[in-house]
Amino acid sequence: MVDVAKRAGVAHVTVSRVLNDPDSVRPATRERVEQAIAELGYQRNDMARALKRGRSGMLGVIIAGAELFELPRVLLGVEEAAHAAGYWVSMASWQSGGLEQLNATIDRLVGQAAEGIAVIADRSVAARALERVGARIPLSVVMSGDVPNPAIGSVELDQELGARLATRHLLELGHAQVVHISGRLGTFDAQARVRGWTAEMQASGTALPRMLEGDFTARSGYRAGMALASEPQPPTAVFAGNDQMVIGLLAAFAEQELRVPQDVSVVGFDDMAGADYFVPALTTVRQDFRQLGRRSIEVLLELIGGAEARHHLIAPSLVVRRSTAAPLR
The missing domain is CATH 3.40.50.2300 (Response regulator)
Structure with a gap:
């Protein structure tokens, strides 16, 4: 700052005023200071200024x-x-x-x-x-x-709330049961989503159906989908623990000629990029x-x-x- 002041022919406090309150400096003086700053490549040390202020x-x-x-x-x-x-x-x-x-x-x-x-x-x-x-x-x-x-x-x-929203949506559509495909149960995320599904099913007075454990991958969703499709009476609604598993689930249902949503409704979790381009476009829980x-x-x-x-x-x-x-x- 002292170097800038010398080059501009002003006091260093004038340089400070140009930097912090330029309107308080006469235009001609301000122009000389700004030209000196440009010529010298001066940059003020914001960290030093902040520490001087105590933060x-x-x-x-x-x-x-x-x-x-x-x-x-x-x-x-x-x-x-x-x-x-x-x-x-x-x-x-x-x-x-x-x-x-x-x-x-x-x-x-x-x-x-x-x-x-x-x-x-x-x-x-x-x-x-x-x-x-x-x-x-x-x-x-x-x-x-x-x-x-x-x-x-x-x-x-609030992943537990998200699971409740997904389950409630399917129940309110009139599905008697909502099967859940969980993520890897050793993870907090999967456990929270299971708790939400369980709580909403219990709140509706509906008997809890069996749950299939996945691991958040499309492959585990495919395996679960094949198992559900092979049942004598496949479920009409499935809540999957994440959208990635839905990719495999939809593939299995398509192979077994189960139509979504005509035969079975599907809800995912995460609203992953591209979920709106699934076939059909996926109903899912969005986390911001x-x-x-x-x-x-x-x-x-x-x-x-x-x-x-x-x-x-x-x-x-x-x-x-x-x-x-x-x-x-």
Whole structure:
């Protein structure tokens, strides 16, 4: 700034005024300063300015887990919310699952003057470690399931509600039974969707039909579809634990000449890219991952502002397309 002032023939405080309140400087003086800035290639140090004010304007984001679903959309929401609040984001990765490495990653972001940290986590990787992480800096977590750590705010999509919406839709169409093809039952996502399906079936007073376990892949959906199609009386409604399994399910039903939705209605979960181009277009549960990212930053900023940590649920929505209809039999 001193160099710019010398080149322009003004005091360095005038340079500061041009940068921060240009309308307060006479046009001719402002033009000389701006020309000197351009000639010298001057860029002010926003980090130094922020630290002088007692805040960095930076938030840390830790990505924990290698197979995080829809991560790009979550990160887009994170960036949008941070930018809207006047913050920039520094990102780090933590993949080992060890508490020591997690603390080291947090320390690195703290050393960069992060005002708070959002962790985007695969539950299987992060849950136990996050339960033991201290509260030396505001922390919010995006993951499936609550984090039983009173110092950490958490955000998740309400998958149990999503499963209830899918099941309720089929029951309200008049289907007497809704068969569920679950995802891999060792995962939190599959368990939450099973709980939602079970709760809605029980609330309707309908006996719970048998459940088929898949593993979230199209192949497992195909196997389940072949098993259902071979039954003497195939079900009229199926709720699959994700859209990927529906790909295999529809292939099996087509091979066995079961029409969707005339013979059997199908609902998926996730509203994956291209779900509206399935044949028929798929009725499914939509999770707003962009909103999930935005909310994680909003929660983090609330914590920075002194709010108490708590668990936040984001409601999904049901997208009704052509794969569901009232039963013909």
